[in-house]
Amino acid sequence: MSTTTRVPQEERTRAMRHRLLEATVECLVERGFSGTTTTVVSERAGVSRGAQLHHFPTKNALVVAAVSHLTELRGGELGRAVAELPDGEGRTRAVVRMLGDHFSSPVFAAALELWVAARTDPALLEAVGPLEQRVGRETHRMTVEALGADESRPGVRELVQATLDLVRGLGLANTISDDTRRRGRILDSWADVLDEKLQENR
Template sequence: MRARLLDATLELLVERGFAGTSTTLVSERAGVSRGAQLHHFPTKNALVVAAVEHLTERRGAELSAAFEELGAEPVATAADRRTRLRAVVEMLGDHFASPVFTAALELWVAARTDEALLAAVAPLEQRVGRETHRLTVAALGADESRPGVRELVQATLDLVRGLALASTITDDSARRRRILREWADVLDRELGKELTA
């Protein structure tokens, strides 16, 4: 029942935003009585804070699964490296343009002016950010001990996050793919330097 309530909360965050998500709508969507919902989560903030934790776990699991799907095959040639970089960057773009990211975005915006929500969201987002960075470094095969590489990885994550914002308003997938292909070429040039240095 708890998982149904949390999943319903995330669905409503995506569909209606934070302001349009109410405990009544959540209990209806989850198919549980209002009393049962109140037993688990007596307030909207209690529900949303639990949903933040649930969302953090989901985002981490989805991202890990996406990286695992790419595999960890060694890159033997420059063409393999270019193909790998494009696949990693495209996967990140798709992940950040997903409904799970949209729900997270709703929580970020709400947390900006709600201290209790911010206290729950900020540490979880820091954890997600560190893990996403770590997974991206591994997937790119990047050596962060080299000057500028850490910044390239972070720029990649900032880019996909920013492009995901655009996709919340309109279907921006074609433009996103073109931009990410170009960025993958930048990464290929810059990370390729570290392999030949």
């Protein structure tokens, strides 16, 4: 009997953690970092304060876990979407536009809230710093692969990095107004330059 009762308990715990993390991200997106309180999150997730504190003893623990969780989820989505892109003409545009959408999503807004809060909060920065480094490396690796870029050639690594810094800047621009059309034009134009440069280096 012990195994049949243990499994549902584990599942319930996992489902509860999941609800807490989802509620935290929604809260960050809608109310910002300062409007995200453990009370609001537990109410939203339908989880008791005691259970929440057991899993995430502080607000910082909760927000870092939430953004980490969602970023990995989105990273996975991005990876699968990239895998489905057709090869050949138009691929670079598709990759770059996909990155642009990725950095303009609500999850980017949640991560931005965390990032900006960490700038003036040393304890939060200690958790956010390594998370950002890991996410950055993973996104870079995925972009190199999607573009079929050869980073051993001079200048290629910098062009891939510039592409990611560009979409980060576009993501920031998109937070206070809908920048979709302008972003599309800029990214198409950049994709054409990138295509030419990567082919030169092939």
